Amino acid sequence: MMLAQEVIRRKRDGAALEPAEIGAFVDGLTTGAWSEGQVAALAMAIVWRGMTAAETVSLTQAMVRSGQVLHWDAQALGGPVLDKHSTGGVGDKVSLMLAPIVAACGGFVPMVSGRGLGHTGGTLDKLASIPGYDVAPSVDRLRQVVAQVGCAIIGQTADLAPADRRLYAVRDVTATVESVPLITASILSKKLAAGLHGLVMDVKLGNGAFAAEPAFARALAQSIVDVAGGAGLPTRALVTDMNSVLGRQVGNALEVREAIEFLTGRASQAPAREPRLLEATRELSAELLCLGGLAADLAAARGRVDHVLASGVAAEQFARMVHALGGPADLVDRPGAHLSLAPVVRAVPAPRDGFITAMATRDIGLALIELGGGRRQAGDAIDPRVGFAGVQPVGAPVQAGEPLAWVHAASNAKAEAAIRSLRDSLTLADGPPPEAPVVLSRIPGD
Structure with missing residues (x-):
C-alpha cells in the first residue's frame, strides 16, 4: 500500500507523480483511506507545484474510473x-x-x-x-x-x-x-x-x-x-x-x-x-x-x-x-407560489448621481455568503431566500437615493451589513465607462 505522506512529500518537493501514485490518491479519496488533512495537503501541494499534462490526464481518468460511466x-x-x-x-x-x-x-x-x-x-x-x-x-x-x-x-x-x-x-x-x-x-x-x-x-x-x-x-x-x-x-x-x-x-x-x-x-x-x-x-x-x-x-x-x-x-x-x-x-x-422570499427586503440607495463604472464582483459573492446564501465550511446550510435583487449593471446611470439593488435578508442586522457591502463594491463616476465585450476569446478544439 502506497503511503499517503510519501505521495504528498514528492509533490511538495516538485516531483511529477506517477500514474500509480495518482491512482492511490484517487482510491484514498473514494474509500476514505486518505484523511481530510492528507487530501488538503496534496491539494495545496498541487496548487503550489502544479501538474504536468500527463499528470492531469492521469488524475482525470482515475477520477472517471472511480465510479460509473454512462453510455446512452x-x-x-x-x-x-x-x-x-x-x-x-x-x-x-x-x-x-x-x-x-x-x-x-x-x-x-x-x-x-x-x-x-x-x-x-x-x-x-x-x-x-x-x-x-x-x-x-x-x-x-x-x-x-x-x-x-x-x-x-x-x-x-x-x-x-x-x-x-x-x-x-x-x-x-x-x-x-x-x-x-x-x-x-x-x-x-x-x-x-x-x-x-x-x-x-x-x-x-x-x-x-x-x-x-x-x-x-x-x-x-x-x-x-x-x-x-x-x-x-x-x-x-x-x-x-x-x-x-x-x-x-x-x-x-x-x-x-x-x-x-x-x-x-x-x-x-x-x-x-x-x-x-x-x-x-x-x-x-x-x-x-x-x-x-x-x-x-x-x-x-x-x-x-x-x-x-x-x-x-x-x-x-x-x-x-x-x-x-x-x-x-x-x-x-x-x-x-413556490420560491421563498426573505422576510427583510431593503433598498441600497445610491450615495450620489453618476454612472456605475466598476464592480468589485468577488466582494458581492462574499457578501452573499455573509447573508447566509453560501458556505464558509463544506457542511454549512444555505438560506435560499437571501441575496441581491435588481442589481444595477455597470454603465447604468443612477441618481442619488435611487436603488442600486435590493437586499433580501433574514434579519435587519444582516440587511444593514449587506447594504454597506454592496455600496462599497460599486464605483460611481461622472461619466459612463467604456463598453466591455461579454465573449473575450474562443478556443476551438482540434
Missing part, C-alpha cells in the same frame, strides 16, 4: 448528448437556461453540476431552492428523465466520479480552488463520466472569477480543451467577462426566478433578458448546437436559440425537467 446507446436518444460547464461567477445562472434551450433544439443534456465553490454560486444550490426538486437522483432516474424530457440538471450521484465529489468539498474550504490541473480534472471527470458527445466550456475572467488574469483563464481553457480532446470528447471553450454580476439577481431562489423570467420573456421590472446574460447564454448555446451537429454554423445556431426562446418551447422544457425531477408542475407559471 441503449436509450436510442436520436440526438447528440451535450453539456456546458462554467468555472463559476457571481449571478451566473446560464446553465438553468442553456440546458432547456439545447434540449428544445434536439440535443440531450445530462448536466452534472456542482454546489457553490468559494465566492461563486453553484447551479445545484439554485435548483435546491425549488421545493421537491431532486438534485441527486439515481443514475436510472437520470437516464429516464434525459430520455423523456431532453435535459436533467443534477448533482454528482454516488455513482458518478465519487472521488471528485470529495475532493471538490475539500478544495472549497481549504483555499485550493485556483489550480488549472485540479479544475480541469474536476470538471472533466464529471463530464467524461456522463458519456457526452460534446462539451462547451465557459471560462470566466475578471474580478468575480477564479481566473482574475487573462493568462490564467487562457491556460485553463486550453487545458480543458486539450485534456478533453485527448480523452475523445470534442470540446470548445469561451472565455467570458466576469467583471460584474451576470444578470440582475444574486442568490439562489432569486436566480431561479430570473432564469424563469429569461425563458418566458416575462419580468415585473426591467428587461426580462438582461443583455449580458442573454449574450452569454446565446453564444454558449450556439457553440454547443454547432458542436453537436444541430446547426450548420453559429449564425444558424443563434437563430435556433432565438426561436425556441420566442416560441416558449425552451420554457416548456424547463418546466418539464423540474416536474420530472420532483419539483412543482406549475413552477414556471407560478414561481411566487
